[in-house]
Amino acid sequence: MRYLPINQIQQDMVLGQELYDGRGNLLLPKYTKLTEDHISYIIFHGITGLYIDDSFSKEAEIREVLEPEVRRETLRIVSKLFQRTLEGDTLTDPEEDALRKKVENVVSSVLDNPDVLYNLLELKTFDDYTYCHSTSVAVIAGVLGAKCCLNEEQLKDLVMAGFLHDIGKVYVDEDIINAPRRLTEAERAKVMDHPRLGYEFLKENYNFHETVNRSVYEHHEWYNGGGYPCRKKSQDILYLARILKVADVFDAMTSNRSYHSPYLPSEVMEYIMARSGMEFDPEVVDVATKELSVYPVGCEVELSNGAHALVIRNHRGYSLRPTIKQLETGEIMDLSDNRKSWSITITKLLM
Numbered sequence: 001m002r003y004l005p006i007n008q009i010q011q012d013m014v015l016g017q018e019l020y021d022g023r024g025n026l027l028l029p030k031y032t033k034l035t036e037d038h039i040s041y042i043i044f045h046g047i048t049g050l051y052i053d054d055s056f057s058k059e060a061e062i063r064e065v066l067e068p069e070v071r072r073e074t075l076r077i078v079s080k081l082f083q084r085t086l087e088g089d090t091l092t093d094p095e096e097d098a099l100r101k102k103v104e105n106v107v108s109s110v111l112d113n114p115d116v117l118y119n120l121l122e123l124k125t126f127d128d129y130t131y132c133h134s135t136s137v138a139v140i141a142g143v144l145g146a147k148c149c150l151n152e153e154q155l156k157d158l159v160m161a162g163f164l165h166d167i168g169k170v171y172v173d174e175d176i177i178n179a180p181r182r183l184t185e186a187e188r189a190k191v192m193d194h195p196r197l198g199y200e201f202l203k204e205n206y207n208f209h210e211t212v213n214r215s216v217y218e219h220h221e222w223y224n225g226g227g228y229p230c231r232k233k234s235q236d237i238l239y240l241a242r243i244l245k246v247a248d249v250f251d252a253m254t255s256n257r258s259y260h261s262p263y264l265p266s267e268v269m270e271y272i273m274a275r276s277g278m279e280f281d282p283e284v285v286d287v288a289t290k291e292l293s294v295y296p297v298g299c300e301v302e303l304s305n306g307a308h309a310l311v312i313r314n315h316r317g318y319s320l321r322p323t324i325k326q327l328e329t330g331e332i333m334d335l336s337d338n339r340k341s342w343s344i345t346i347t348k349l350l351m
């Protein structure tokens with residue numbers, strides 16, 4: 001499979017993944033042969049790139065942390081949670097059980113697949129951004145949390161907090177949240193109140209662990225005390241909230257938003273590393289650099305010798321040195337372990 005930005009998608013290409021919206025509804029099945037109508041439909045949903053199935057990229061196998069079906073079910077229950085909250089209601093008991101079940105699914109997927117790097121090109125539709133974002137943050141946080149040596153109970157709290165972290169945004173006008181302009185002072189204050197609003201809502205309406213509620217409250221605090229709403233600092237911020245912070249920024253920056261186009265995973269990694277110790281906990285940043293793929297499988301990259309190549313495998317701990325397949329020659333090179341290739345570096349992610 002290879003990943004192509006939407007402007008390079010052409011008629012008759014074969015879809016390499018299932019496409020679904022932010023509520024878990026199937027848009028197009030895997031292996032659909034794309035028509036012009038399909039492409040317009042995909043663009044309409046704000047999808048910025050797709051995995052395509054072709055013979056050249058057959059070695060590039062994407063291993064996702066969550067099976068597509070589990071991800072779809074997760075999106076369904078997360079969107080239900082936000083819908084209910086918007087309507088001033090709470091989840092019914094069976095729905096809350098379903099949400100807890102999804103937390104368990106994410107935690108067991110993370111623990112059962114310790115070798116799978118999180119693929120930062122998780123598909124997101126534009127209209128239901130919040131549900132996709134909350135789901136992705138929960139999974140990224142779970143991946144990071146497992147490597148930050150959290151126990152299973154802590155992991156469950158972290159993943160639940162991932163699903164819930166932005167629930168307070170329900171109380172902020174959507175026009176303000178999606179405003180493609182500079183916010184006024186009053187609007188900014190409203191947006192910056194969403195962690196507190198979420199915390200209050202959860203405390204009043206659900207019986208989640210206090211750790212879950214507090215992680216929601218603290219997910220915008222900065223390691224150096226420069227965040228909001230309480231300007232807490234380093235160890236005073238819950239460890240789970242410090243992990244959540246990294247997961248949140250990773251996912252938000254690689255997503256397509258009305259006020260910014262998606263940044264490349266490699267750019268986001270640079271940003272996070274540059275702000276280690278300032279915005280982010282250095283310990284969590286260190287884990288993130290090992291567990292999240294900077295050059296996701298299926299992407300085209302430019303090499304220091306000028307050639308172009310497709311990333312076909314990532315190696316944990318060596319996120320800058322994946323295995324690649326050169327486009328012109330078809331030669332496969334493992335940049336993490338090849339004496340011939342030590343002088344070759346990746347200079348650019350082409351997306």
Ligand SMILES: [Fe+2]
Nearest residue numbers: 165166219220
């Ligand atoms: Fe937030």
